[in-house]
Amino acid sequence: xxxxxxxxxxxxxxxxxxxxxxxxxxxxxxxxxxxxxxxxxxxxxxxxxxxxxxxxxxxxxxxxxxxxxxxxxxxxxxxxxxxxxxxxxxxxxxxxxxxxxxxxxxxxxxxxxxxxxxxxxxxxxxxxxxxxxxxxxxxxxxxxxxxxxxxxxxxxxxxxxxxxxxxxxxxxxxxxxxxxxxxxxxxxxxxxxxxxxxxxxxxxxxxxxxxxxxxxxxxxxxxxxxxxxxxxxxxxxxxxxxxxxxxxxxxxxxxxxxxxxxxxxxxxxxxxxxxxxxxxxxxxxxxxxxxxxxxxxxxxxxxxxxxxxxxxxxxxxxxxxxxxxxxxxxxxxxx
Amino acid sequence: xxxxxxxxxxxxxxxxxxxxxxxxxxxxxxxxxxxxxxxxxxxxxxxxxxxxxxxxxxxxxxxxxxxxxxxxxxxxxxxxxxxxxxxxxxxxxxxxxxxxxxxxxxxxxxxxxxxxxxxxxxxxxxxxxxxxxxxxxxxxxxxxxxxxxxxxxxxxxxxxxxxxxxxxxxxxxxxxxxxxxxxxxxxxxxxxxxxxxxxxxxxxxxxxxxxxxxxxxxxxxxxxxxxxxxxxxxxxxxxxxxxxxxxxxxxxxxxxxxxxxxxxxxxxxxxxxxxx
Numbered sequence: 001x002x003x004x005x006x007x008x009x010x011x012x013x014x015x016x017x018x019x020x021x022x023x024x025x026x027x028x029x030x031x032x033x034x035x036x037x038x039x040x041x042x043x044x045x046x047x048x049x050x051x052x053x054x055x056x057x058x059x060x061x062x063x064x065x066x067x068x069x070x071x072x073x074x075x076x077x078x079x080x081x082x083x084x085x086x087x088x089x090x091x092x093x094x095x096x097x098x099x100x101x102x103x104x105x106x107x108x109x110x111x112x113x114x115x116x117x118x119x120x121x122x123x124x125x126x127x128x129x130x131x132x133x134x135x136x137x138x139x140x141x142x143x144x145x146x147x148x149x150x151x152x153x154x155x156x157x158x159x160x161x162x163x164x165x166x167x168x169x170x171x172x173x174x175x176x177x178x179x180x181x182x183x184x185x186x187x188x189x190x191x192x193x194x195x196x197x198x199x200x201x202x203x204x205x206x207x208x209x210x211x212x213x214x215x216x217x218x219x220x221x222x223x224x225x226x227x228x229x230x231x232x233x234x235x236x237x238x239x240x241x242x243x244x245x246x247x248x249x250x251x252x253x254x255x256x257x258x259x260x261x262x263x264x265x266x267x268x269x270x271x272x273x274x275x276x277x278x279x280x281x282x283x284x285x286x287x288x289x290x291x292x293x294x295x296x297x298x299x300x301x302x303x304x305x306x307x308x309x310x311x312x313x314x315x316x317x318x319x320x321x322x323x324x325x326x327x328x329x330x331x332x333x334x335x
Numbered sequence: 336x337x338x339x340x341x342x343x344x345x346x347x348x349x350x351x352x353x354x355x356x357x358x359x360x361x362x363x364x365x366x367x368x369x370x371x372x373x374x375x376x377x378x379x380x381x382x383x384x385x386x387x388x389x390x391x392x393x394x395x396x397x398x399x400x401x402x403x404x405x406x407x408x409x410x411x412x413x414x415x416x417x418x419x420x421x422x423x424x425x426x427x428x429x430x431x432x433x434x435x436x437x438x439x440x441x442x443x444x445x446x447x448x449x450x451x452x453x454x455x456x457x458x459x460x461x462x463x464x465x466x467x468x469x470x471x472x473x474x475x476x477x478x479x480x481x482x483x484x485x486x487x488x489x490x491x492x493x494x495x496x497x498x499x500x501x502x503x504x505x506x507x508x509x510x511x512x513x514x515x516x517x518x519x520x521x522x523x524x525x526x527x528x529x530x531x532x533x534x535x536x537x538x539x540x541x542x543x544x545x546x547x548x549x550x551x552x553x554x555x556x557x558x559x560x561x562x563x564x565x566x567x568x569x570x571x572x573x574x575x576x577x578x579x580x581x582x583x584x585x586x587x588x589x590x591x592x593x594x595x596x597x598x599x600x601x602x603x604x605x606x607x608x609x610x611x
Contacts, residue, residue: 102510
């Protein structure tokens with residue numbers, strides 16, 4: 001349970017500045033997701049909070065206490081790594097108990113805590129196995145279990161699902177969400193480059209770009225009111241349609257953004273755009289039409305239900321009023 | 336692998352030739368060690384006669400027994416010192432970022448360029464200065480110096496391959512560098528430790544020049560020196576029989592050692608123990 005504050009935090013490796021002054025408050029018990037493209041500094045942020053990297057300048061506070069120079073083990077954190085980082089020569093039990101052994105925790109307490117965590121994650125039948133005898137999903141659960149037994153104030157996840165296959169990823173995502181609901185007083189920070197993970201898990205999302213915070217907010221805030229063209233393009237799948245040139249000028253902006261589900265098929269009379277369907281994706285529950293309206297990339301239009309529009313069909317399209325995102329030349333929204 | 340039968344036969348013929356060339360000198364030594372008198376000087380493939388007399392003669396000498404003990408002690412201590420220093424040094428060289436790290440690594444490699452003879456007189460002075468002349472420690476020290484560059488390099492390379500995240504997980508768990516080395520890295524490093532340790536052992540076991548120079552009395556000699564200084568009844572007579580018997584006695588343990596650990600090395604590597 002910790003309230004984390006970052007004040008003007010910077011990090012540079014030699015002459016290269018990776019984090020360029022970040023101010024952020026993460027509330028007690030919150031699930032905060034750092035998201036951004038690779039190289040944006042999200043993993044570095046996590047490592048600064050964990051203490052594995054030293055902060056170059058600025059302050060990091062846990063519950064109003066300065067922890068800049070506190071070693072990782074004394075910060076009350078636990079970390080789950082992308083590659084699981086289990087000790088290959090130790091059994092699952094020893095992996096989970098390693099930290100407690102170093103703390104000289106009593107044998108009985110060690111056993112109890114490992115047992116409790118193992119039951120929570122349903123790995124209590126695997127305690128005698130070695131990591132190499134486990135599947136990827138089981139290994140990741142052991143890694144999470146090792147973090148739980150530390151009884152941390154802050155839970156750090158560094159892309160924990162990237163090494164799992166698609167089905168397991170969804171399942172483990174649910175388990176992490178459940179963990180967050182069970183451990184209400186533990187602050188969780190989660191790094192990912194996958195915006196779906198960010199949207200589904202986060203209480204709040206922090207979008208990073210080139211070492212700076214682009215926007216912090218709840219998933220729906222980011223989805224509905226992106227604070228920049230970058231956030232608008234990053235959050236949401238498929239990506240928001242961006243239109244430039246004459247089409248945008250009609251709406252008094254440099255770039256016009258419209259999400260696929262906010263475009264409807266209209267009569268010829270009140271159509272704003274017309275074009276041919278050049279490609280279509282059928283997902284069963286709904287389908288995406290790629291319509292070439294002569295503006296560079298085809299416009300992606302989401303239609304409910306099964307695909308019924310053959311390729312080459314001429315469509316008249318219209319944006320749903322109130323769902324247009326307008327951006328100025330500086331990529332900032334016009335409201 | 337060659338594909339046509341002809342090239343497959345050629346391949347195995349090559350293997351057989353190499354094995355014969357490599358093994359024949361030792362085979363001849365073994366054979367000679369069972370022969371006495373004039374039989375030794377007749378070139379032959381199978382032994383003319385069979386007798387344990389040479390072995391009895393060699394093992395009967397007290398000095399030879401003590402030189403075997405000396406060799407065991409010196410070689411083992413060298414391995415222990417070299418591995419202790421090399422493991423800690425390679426942790427620093429592989430994992431701690433500091434100024435001049437690659438320069439240091441290159442310097443360590445540079446040390447191994449010097450031939451033994453080039454540093455012999457300097458090392459002799461050092462040994463005298465430290466007051467360890469004619470003691471096992473003189474050899475332990477000089478062998479450790481010559482083994483370390485290789486050991487450090489191999490272990491550094493191996494340690495670099497270990498995933499950083501395992502180390503970081505240990506740091507988060509509250510492990511100090513010493514705990515990381517002993518509890519986390521050593522168990523993962525041991526195939527490399529066995530390899531380098533074994534090579535250091537063989538090097539120390541077989542070394543001649545330093546062993547000859549830094550010892551004077553008969554009971555301080557190591558096995559290679561003792562064998563070379565085995566003398567016959569007169570100055571003109573070289574006692575080939577006992578020399579060969581002694582050579583076999585000191586070589587067989589090494590071969591057994593290599594064979595035992597070779598299996599373990601392979602087992603260690605194929606088990607994929609390093610993969611998280």
